[in-house]
Amino acid sequence: xxxxxxxxxxxxxxxxxxxxxxxxxxxxxxxxxxxxxxxxxxxxxxxxxxxxxxxxxxxxxxxxxxxxxxxxxxxxxxxxxxxxxxxxxxxxxxxxxxxxxxxxxxxxxxxxxxxxxxxxxxxxxxxxxxxxxxxxxxxxxxxxxxxxxxxxxxxxxxxxxxxxxxxxxxxxxxxxxxxxxxxxxxxxxxxxxxxxxxxxxxxxxxxxx
Numbered sequence: 001x002x003x004x005x006x007x008x009x010x011x012x013x014x015x016x017x018x019x020x021x022x023x024x025x026x027x028x029x030x031x032x033x034x035x036x037x038x039x040x041x042x043x044x045x046x047x048x049x050x051x052x053x054x055x056x057x058x059x060x061x062x063x064x065x066x067x068x069x070x071x072x073x074x075x076x077x078x079x080x081x082x083x084x085x086x087x088x089x090x091x092x093x094x095x096x097x098x099x100x101x102x103x104x105x106x107x108x109x110x111x112x113x114x115x116x117x118x119x120x121x122x123x124x125x126x127x128x129x130x131x132x133x134x135x136x137x138x139x140x141x142x143x144x145x146x147x148x149x150x151x152x153x154x155x156x157x158x159x160x161x162x163x164x165x166x167x168x169x170x171x172x173x174x175x176x177x178x179x180x181x182x183x184x185x186x187x188x189x190x191x192x193x194x195x196x197x198x199x200x201x202x203x204x205x206x207x208x209x
Contacts (some may be wrong), residue, residue, distance in 0.1 A: 001096060003186060005108040008024065019112075019184065023201065024199045024200070024201050025066065025199060025200050025201065025202070026198070026199050027064050027066060027073075027075075027182060027188055027198035027199055027200055028047070028052055028195070028196070028197075028198040029047075029049055030047070030050045030196075031050075032047050032092065033045055033046065033047050033052065034112065035064055035065045035066065036052075036064055036065070036184075037061050037062065037063055037065070038060060038061075038062045038065065038103060039060065039061045039062065039063055039096070039100070039183075040056070040059070040060035040100075040190065041056070041057075041058060041060065042054065042055065042056045042060050042062070042186070043055045043056055043057060043193065044056075045062055048198055051194045051195065051196045052184065052185060052194070052195040052196070052198070053192050053193075053194055054088075054186045054192065054193050054194075054195070055151075055191065055192040055193075056088070056187065056188055057188055058188040059098065059100070059155065059180055059185070059186070059187050059188045060181060060185070060188070061091060061094070061101055061183045061184070061185050062127075062182065062184050062185075063091070063096055063181040063182070063183045064181050064182040065092065065167065065181075065198065066144070066181070066200065067179050068092075068179060068180075068181055068182070068202050069093070069177065069178065069179035069180075069204065070155060070156040070202070070203040070204045071092075071154075071155055071200050071201060071202055071203055072152070072153070072154045072155075072200065072201045072203060073090070073092060073152070073153050073155075073182060073198075073199070073200040073201075074150060074151060074152040074153070074197070074199060074200075075090060075150075075151055075195050075196070075197055075198040075199075076097060076148045076149065076150050076151075076195070076196045076197045077090075077108050077148070077149055077194065077195055078147070078149070078193070078194045079108065079109070079110075079145055079190075079193055079194075080190045080191030080192060080193065080200060082190070083189060083190030083191060085108060085109075085189055085190070086187075086189060086191070086193070087107075087108075087109045087111055087187035087189065087190075088108040088109060088110060088155035088184070088185050088186055088187065088193045089105035089106060089107055089108050089117070089182070089183075089184070089185040090105060090106045090108060090151055090153065090182070090184060090185075091103060091104065091105045091106075091119070091181070091182060091183030091184065091185060091186075092104050092105070092106070092153060092155060092160075092180065092182055092183075093155070093175070093176070093178055093179070093180035093181075094119075094180045094181040094182070094183045095180060095181075098182055100120075101119060101177045101181070102119055102120040102121065103118075103120075103121065103180050103181075103183075104116060104117065104118055104120055104121060104125075104160070104175060105117050105119060105185065106153050106170075108151065108152060108185075108193070110143070110145055110206075112124075112127065112135075113137075113139060113143040113149075114139060114141070114142075114143070114162045114164045114169030114170050114183060115127055115135070115136075115162075115163055115170055115171070116160060116162060116164070116170045116172050121175075121176065124180055125170075125172045125174070125175075126170040126171065126172050127170070135169070135170070138167065138169050139164070139169055139208060142164045142167050142169070143164055143165075147167055147177050148196075149164055150163075150165050150166065151163070151164060152164075152166075154203075155175070156174075156203055156204075157175075157177050158168065158173055158174055158175045158177050159171075159172065159173045159175065160172050160175055174180070181202045182198075
């Protein structure tokens with residue numbers, strides 16, 4: 001009986017400690033653009049009604065101050081409706097260059113939503129020619145351009161998986177295992193892209209500002 005009581009009290013303490021070490025960290029405070037730095041000329045980068053709004057006439061990235069190596073990151077995105085060729089992305093493991101960073105992105109557009117692209121790191125990692133059919137079956141009917149969509153990415157060591165609205169889309173296993181910034185992109189064509197509820201969880205407890 002005594003051993004049972006001791007276990008009863010210790011287990012909640014262990015669970016709380018585990019949750020504390022793996023908690024979600026907001027990437028956007030909902031009110032300001034604090035913690036984000038444009039890497040190029042943007043027409044608009046503002047916090048409006050709990051959303052980050054990004055507009056540009058050229059291909060630009062806005063990088064977070066936060067860097068992580070192994071993580072889970074998610075956000076909700078709504079793209080412009082009047083531009084069929086609109087292109088954006090959720091970047092990760094990005095280097096902090098003056099303009100175009102080097103690293104990886106989860107694609108946000110009508111053409112290959114949820115795909116993984118290596119910026120200066122090999123181009124399209126998923127889908128490839130070999131995985132295009134698999135990708136088409138996974139993404140069919142998942143991305144709604146006229147609605148808010150949840151994008152989630154889990155990245156650990158050399159592997160990464162993307163999810164759109166809780167469905168698995170991309171899987172890769174040949175990333176560079178490095179720490180880097182998160183980022184959001186506007187490719188320069190179309191209207192304003194909107195992000196909300198951006199947050200990340202460090203999977204190895206090594207986040208750095």
